[in-house]
Amino acid sequence: MTRERFFIVDAFAHIFRSFYAIRNIDNNAVYGFTMMLRKLIADENPEYLAIAFDTSEPTFRKELYPEYKANRDAMPESLVPQIPLIKEMIEGYNIPMVAMPGFEADDIIGTLAKRAAEQGVQAVIVSGDKDMLQLVQGDDIVMFDPKKGVHYLGEAGIPEFFGCRPNQIIDLLSIWGDSADNIPGVKGVGEKGAKKYLAEYGSLDGIYENLDKITAKRARTGFEEARETIDLTKTLITIRTDLDLTFDKDTYVRKEPDANGLRAFFTRLDFKSLVDATPPKLKRISRDYQLLDTEERLKEVLAEIRDKGFFVFDIETTSLNTIEAELVGMALATEVNQAYYVPLRHEGQDATWSDSAEALLKDVLADTNIIKCAHNAKYDISVLFNLGWDVAGRIEDTMLMSYLINPNEDRHGMDHLAEKLLNYRTIHFDEVAGSGKDMVTFDKVPLDKACNYAAEDADITFQLYDILFPRLKEQDLHRVYDTVERPLIPVLARVENSGVQIDEGYLKTMSAKMAEEIEALEQAIYELAGEEFNIKSTKQLGVILFEKLGLPTVKKTSKTKSYSTDQSVLETLSAKGHALPAKLLEYRMFTKLKSTYVDALPTMICPKTGRVHSSFNQFVAATGRLSSNNPNLQNIPIRTEMGRDIRAAFVPRDGWVFVAADYSQIELRLMAHFSGDDTLVQGFRSGEDIHRRTAGEIMDVDVNLVTDDMRRAAKSINFGLIYGMGEFRLAQELGITRKKAREYMETYFEKMPRVLGFRDEVIEKAREIGEIRTYFGRHRQLPELASRNKNLQAQGERLAVNTLIQGTAAEIIKIAMIRLDEAIREQDLQAKLLLQVHDELVLECPEEEKEVVSRLLGETMEHVVHFEVPLVAEVRTGTNWKETK
DNA sequence: GCGTGAACGTAC
DNA sequence: GACGTACGTTCACGCA
Known part of the structure; x- marks a missing residue:
């Protein structure tokens, strides 16, 4: 369980920082401070929060030492009127402001931090001021500099940062003095000397006890001269932690901001980007994430799930590739802020436990009376299908909801949605499993970290569901969700798991032949150009064509205004009788087909299944079309003869045939x-x-x-x-x-x-x-x-x-896919849907199912809707994809 | 060495 | 400025 945290912000430190960092807008300090605050809340989501201010009254330091801060310039004129605005803004956010006459913000921070730490709450001082380091105490009081991003300085971080122990910081600062505050230090002793003597004698007192041992003349004189004033210096530098302040949770706990008030305020100040921004909402003050590692507890939670009839699940695996992924654990959420993690096959886990826990989970997932919800459910169910699990009943998908609500957006990932909709920064995968070559598979992640991460994902999904599902209905999107998109998810999972067979030998032969052609074309091109160059570089090619050979420029590229060398340009030049552009067109065709398809496809064959498992993405195209990648099987060539030959490499399994159909002129x-x-x-x-x-x-x-x-x-x-x-x-x-x-x-x-x-x-x-x-x-x-x-x-x-035309066509074929999948399963056919190419479906089935599948496919596609004009699907069969045309 | 944008070309 | 929706490859370039 994560510890509760109390963030205390040093107001003026950040106000000045914003004032000098941002120019060219009015009320720059208000703007900068607001942005800092928003980011702090969004990224860190503190349970408790306070902002400490200095007052204009003289402080005890000034009374002790009249020269204190005497060298400070007055506050810049344009900043003065911004202070009340900042306070108004903070009131809008409903964050307590603390100030105490006679003391500085530092003393308030010091005292509150200490009091919070005494109550077991971690105090986080939000400041970049090195003086504050004296307050750091183990993990109880830490520092955070929002400008540098996530930069905690726990006690362990101090020695390397400051070169001394935490309890020596006050002494160190006393020796240095503070020119900004007009506090003299020890003359003749600089950073190096101060650290050296403190390391040697432990403290300022230690140094004075051993003053005779200091041989450096200047340093010794400095310390002697400072003997009278050093105690005062130390007092001035020491941040007080004994003010008459208490930390009580009710006062500092985060509260709901006044969204309307803030909107009016930002409108008044003309902060356009902030007017429409969602004000940081209060959330997730107490969350309960538990590890479920006993059968008894697991059964209790599953009973609760049965009782509720709804839960969120999220699986953890060893791979993003659904074919290779091994199940490591499963997170469950039963309500907002209440989530569990069931570790199944983490390193060192007992197989007896894994088997019995999996059996219990299987039952719940297969129970059609229970509604399930996941974020990107296709992934989870693909993995589970591959492991032979049945996931039945209604499956909600928050990623799908997000896409339907805003199809123009291209980010629907949980991390992004959590920040956008919940103002919450989730734990990211690489923060628990590392990244790059340090990355470990999830089964190696320690259970406590795994639980925090996985349970949070399930919890966040639950919270997203709470927000997105009502919106789906409000926006009248539940019909397309229920009749088209949601039922499509398991169909796509099955399509991806089926994959398609590629004739590797055929492509290898083709590649070798093409390599020869390309080689010959290269030579011819160099000959015509009079030199060797990188033909694939449009930049170099442009120079050759339009500068060296002096061909007329046909058009310029849109972004960089350089010579365009695209197909239409080369065709124009070729038509004028130039030899080189004709060769280039041929070269382009060969290299394109070879690198994008002929050579690439064999590398995508899955070692485990011997087939190519492309992804069919449901949440990408703004019109509602599917997209395909890794590899993209929706742009396999067909227009040219050579391109069409690539389709002959797509073959059915032994003894099976392809059955394909495409809609005639659907749009x-x-x-x-x-x-x-x-x-x-x-x-x-x-x-x-x-x-x-x-x-x-x-x-x-x-x-x-x-x-x-x-x-x-x-x-x-x-x-x-x-x-x-x-x-x-x-x-x-x-x-x-x-x-x-x-x-x-x-x-x-x-x-x-x-x-x-x-x-x-x-x-x-x-x-x-x-x-x-x-x-x-x-x-x-x-x-x-x-x-x-x-x-x-x-x-x-x-x-x-x-969008109306393309989107409706996409929906029609999606419905055909759903009905086809349903019919295949109902009729116990072995046929499998392999590909969708916008207006075409490709299946494979045993030879003996050919007729029945052909009829089923054609009729299903044609009868999705009954419009003013008939929908016509042209069905063909073949022993490879090329033959089905 | 790595990520990103531009240019290009393939599909429907 | 002029035709919609995608994805992959290659190069050039800036950054570490």
Whole structure:
């Protein structure tokens, strides 16, 4: 259990620091001090907190020694009016301020720290002032400098920092004196001398007893001259710890800040970033994390879980890779601030215990009457599935909730959410298990540390659930959560665990052939360039092409305004008859395919299963699509013949076949349904070539008279519609003038007016509510629409249309995956879903299941929704992925 | 040596 | 400035 902590802040030390560190804004000290305070609370989450102030009254030191601080300049004029503002801010945060006439903040801090330590609470002095080090006492009173981040100076830290023992600090400071406070020290003795004599004679008294032994003339004279004043110096330097102050927990315990008051205050001071920031909430004052290492206690907690019907769990393993991960322990949370850690297979644990504890946990996880919750549940259930555990019943996922609430955000990790939503800094994994080459697997982490870390994760997940689940409902996101995303989690876990087989030998052969081609191309390129250079360096290539050879520059790159050498540039140059760009295009294609796919895929084969287990990420794409990585199996080439050959390396297991299906034109079909445009709807209903049909309509010719060029133009517009393409892009794509492109688009919208109307309605609605909603109720905030920047607004408009179409298509295929998985399990088929590529699903099944799986796949995909136009899925089978096209 | 951003190219 | 969503590879560069 972590000890309670009392943080005491030296107000003026931080006020001056902020005042001088921050320039160019009004009320700089107020701002800086507020930021420091917020960070302190967020990062450290102290149980108790106080801020100590000096008063303007003369202090006892001044009475003893009139020259005390006599050399201090008056407070800068622009700082004076900020002091009452700072006090107002602190009141808003509801933090006690302590001041005592006749004494300094230091004395208040010293006394309070001592009193807190006497009551078993750790006192943390928030200051960068070295004088404060005299107060440090073991782990009972420590120092913390917020400017340097986490920098505790326990007693052990002092010798190396100061070069003397803690109980010598007052003497050391007395010898040095304090020029800032106008306190004279011992003349002729500097830092080195002071430390040396203290080390030799133990204390100031010791030095005076042995003064005759000091041979250095100047030092000895200095000490003799200071003999009269040294006691006074010592008194001035000594921080008092005997003031008439008590530490009582009720006074200093953290309290809820006045959020409205603070917002008004920050608005008044025009601190824009603070107005909208969540004020640090009070939380987690008392937490109870327990190690569950006896069967009796475990059973008690599990009984409580059964009784409640809900709990949070979080597993600890030896690896982030779900295939390789071994289960080490499981954390459970039953309510906020109440969590447990069940160590299962830590180093040295008894196997009898592991087996019996696991059996008990299995029962609860398999119990469909109990709701489970985890943060990123896919990970936990993947690992448990691999170990043969059943995780059944409703599984909530706080990471999923966070994603649905804000799909534009890319961080949904627990550490980040805890800081953002709970103002709490969690214990990070590397803080218990180390990082880099010092990292140990979790089974080597001592039980007390493991418990604090793991139980905290479960607890934080519980707290996130308490915040996120109500928001999900408030924002009307529970439907997409319940019908699409939450049921998808176990399906994805199974897809990832299945993996896919790769024909390694085939790729190795292919790689060798490509290496030869690349070698030849390299030579030809060097020849044409007249020198050898790094062809892969766009910088070097630009110099060769546009400076050495003097080819005309086609365009510059957007960020750095350097020569662009991309495909379109090389094609333009090649079309002008230049030989080098043509070779470069070929070289680029070979090297791209070889390094990204042919050579990379074999390295991703899992040694344990012999298959490639890509991740399918549910919380990445802002539209609701899945993404894939390690490796990305959603961008395997298909367009070029050479690229397509890579797909032949994806093979089913022995005696099995691939069954794949892709939605035909799903996004354009959604456009047809949403807009209700006659041409599109009729085109899709009659099953004819939709691009040909729209071409006929725009060009006003019979479908049979549509030329390839006309079809190409219509196809570009059809696709462009979904992305919000402009005439500039269309012109570029078709190699026509902007004027001509504009004419095409105008005709398109004249002939198919409801497409334009639909677009406008979507944008209008989105602008009104600030977000777009997909068919199944997913939302995406579109702040761009409220922007005063025209370009950003236009982008917002494109995002609105595209997210509706792309997001709805993503939901449809997700539902197909869920139903397919369900049907496969219900019908006891062996078929396994292996890949999803946005509009395509790839399965493998035994030869004898081929027909039934083909039919099941096609029908499942086609019957997800019943729209104005049919959804068509084209099913194919093959002995590798290439064959299924 | 390591992390990061830019440029490029693959997919839907 | 001009078409949406992703991910991986390579290079260049700054920092330790």
